[in-house]
Amino acid sequence: MAAIRDVDITTYDGLNLKGTFYSVGSKKPCIIMTHGFSGHRDHFLPELAAKFNDAGYGALIYDNRCWGDSEGLPRCEADPVKQSRDYLDAFNFAAALPDVDPTKIVYWGSSLSGGNAICAASMNKSLAGIISQVPFVSGGSMARITGAPKSVLVSHRTPKSEIQIPIFPNSVKEVEDGTTKAILKDAGAVKFAEEMTRRGYSYDKTSTLQSMVNTIMHEPTGVIHHISPTPLLMIVADDDVCTYTHLQLEAFEKALHPKTLKVVKGTGHFDLYYGKRFKEVVDMQLEFLKSIF
Numbered sequence: 001m002a003a004i005r006d007v008d009i010t011t012y013d014g015l016n017l018k019g020t021f022y023s024v025g026s027k028k029p030c031i032i033m034t035h036g037f038s039g040h041r042d043h044f045l046p047e048l049a050a051k052f053n054d055a056g057y058g059a060l061i062y063d064n065r066c067w068g069d070s071e072g073l074p075r076c077e078a079d080p081v082k083q084s085r086d087y088l089d090a091f092n093f094a095a096a097l098p099d100v101d102p103t104k105i106v107y108w109g110s111s112l113s114g115g116n117a118i119c120a121a122s123m124n125k126s127l128a129g130i131i132s133q134v135p136f137v138s139g140g141s142m143a144r145i146t147g148a149p150k151s152v153l154v155s156h157r158t159p160k161s162e163i164q165i166p167i168f169p170n171s172v173k174e175v176e177d178g179t180t181k182a183i184l185k186d187a188g189a190v191k192f193a194e195e196m197t198r199r200g201y202s203y204d205k206t207s208t209l210q211s212m213v214n215t216i217m218h219e220p221t222g223v224i225h226h227i228s229p230t231p232l233l234m235i236v237a238d239d240d241v242c243t244y245t246h247l248q249l250e251a252f253e254k255a256l257h258p259k260t261l262k263v264v265k266g267t268g269h270f271d272l273y274y275g276k277r278f279k280e281v282v283d284m285q286l287e288f289l290k291s292i293f
Helices: 045-054 080-095 112-123 139-146 150-155 172-176 187-199 210-216 245-254 276-292
Strands: 003-010 016-023 028-034 058-062 100-110 129-133 164-166 206-208 232-237 259-264
Touching (some): 003 058, 003 080, 016 045, 016 080, 028 080, 045 058, 058 080, 080 100, 080 112, 080 210, 100 112, 112 129, 129 276, 139 210, 172 187, 206 210, 232 276, 245 259
Parallel strands (some): 028 058, 028 100, 129 232, 232 259
Antiparallel strands (some): 003 016, 016 058, 164 206
8 A cells, every 4th residue: 555645846936836645665666647727636646546556656646836735826727838847847856755766757647737748758858658648739729629719818918817717618508509618618528527526526617718828829749759769658538529539649640659559439538537437548557557667
């Protein structure tokens, strides 16, 4: 059983990121994990960390800046460029721990953090591997597909703006009829939010409008070829209408070897965190980890 303790990670610009470290002994491999757009470290990820622990891998989970227990302003703002850099600070923190083998550290990310992990891995050549699950790979392409109103986003760049937009749709119906104002325009996000409520998770309902500017300008697909020679595992849902299956597959084609692609059939973006698909993707990840260690 892992020894679990809360930790503080200091970023390059002086913020304190709150994390949880799961130790399985001295000088063990470690998986560094953080959540997607608005997730907190206690949302689903401890269950995955436990699976890694059972297989002999430690884990470090932390809240992204401006979310959860971590510092950062404005609150509830996603800035994937800064979050990508924070992965570098998390690596340095983990590498200095006596319970971690610094040559056996893996980045793990999902959705927005899946793209962030790609960007960080393109810079950090000390990694043993990267697992990127249903990653956000191209803000520009997503803006074209969704018709995001760039002029509105620019016109609302006022100092200390308090404009917030909903993260989750109110209902499947408003997604289907195109009336939702939510960031996550995916019917699966409704069920996902319901599951978080059922589990008693505290989660944020809104995000800053400028989070959309930050994500639209984020292009992990432009650097994915720089990950090599670090081994890459990309897990893609074949019916992803949130970060889009075809964009992820196009990004994977740009990556250089060694790389592994796993496509989960009959699933959407939010189906991999719990339920029947969870074990399937855990097995994929453990198989990958076994292949690199």
